[in-house]
């Protein structure tokens with residue numbers, strides 16, 4: 001195990017960020033190389049907890065000479081976001097200085113141009129410098145996992161169709177309850193990595209990328225940070241790497257992924273037509289039928305005439321729910337992985353800003 005630090009000078013005098021990078025050297029140059037980062041959205045810690053236990057497992061594997069492929073782990077990828085507090089509340093999703101989502105605006109380049117990412121870093125803001133160095137590390141790997149979480153949520157992942165169904169082994173190993181098949185059209189970290197591989201040859205787009213993987217894993221909800229859960233997820237991740245030949249050992253089993261894998265067009269985002277107090281009738285993990293009562297929005301407390309019932313537009317699995325109980329007009333309430341495409345229009349790219 002080798003530990004180094006990426007040092008990022010702040011945009012104002014007297015500030016500098018230090019980002020620990022943990023590396024395990026593989027013994028087989030032909031084995032896949034792995035890059036794993038957590039908490040790019042700095043207030044999403046389930047992945048950091050996973051990485052904590054995962055590094056322990058890797059140290060054990062290393063002492064037994066079982067690391068075949070190079071593995072890089074960045075357990076807390078966003079020290080800039082982690083330090084942003086606004087009136088006592090951590091703001092880990094958007095850079096307060098530029099209003100940019102920390103998981104957007106990654107450079108879309110061909111993998112052959114990787115070296116250019118770290119040229120002239122002095123010309124970049126601290127946040128962009130961080131982004132360039134993260135994606136530069138990722139593009140040196142074959143298997144890239146970006147560990148996030150949702151608000152209240154089951155465990156699921158965004159996986160580009162270019163990696164599916166090959167990536168079903170990851171979904172099985174991590175016990176995911178659903179997979180959302182994305183179309184790879186955004187500047188999110190995972191999709192920028194996929195972009196670099198797809199357009200390796202300028203002007204030619206590869207539809208499938210066998211042996212590669214770039215994925216955003218949503219490790220349940222923001223508060224799902226517990227020792228048993230993180231240790232189980234770390235073991236799942238280790239099993240995935242054993243299955244892919246990155247770590248030596250016997251895989252625990254080869255059960256097939258049984259959860260739904262649906263395109264993003266099949267995700268129903270349930271929104272509040274008006275602002276108010278949210279009374280949820282249904283919880284994540286439940287299967288709902290078309291017309292089922294999901295939530296009531298109390299728009300005028302004390303007057304039932306103001307209540308608005310929100311019903312399921314079609315059958316599906318209730319994947320996520322907001323944790324706030326005051327919602328604004330048009331605010332997201334839930335995500336449902338549904339059987340058929342949603343009637344609501346969706347622009348290509350990520351589901352949320």
Ligand SMILES: [Zn+2]
Nearest residue numbers: 041044148149
């Ligand atoms: Zn996130």
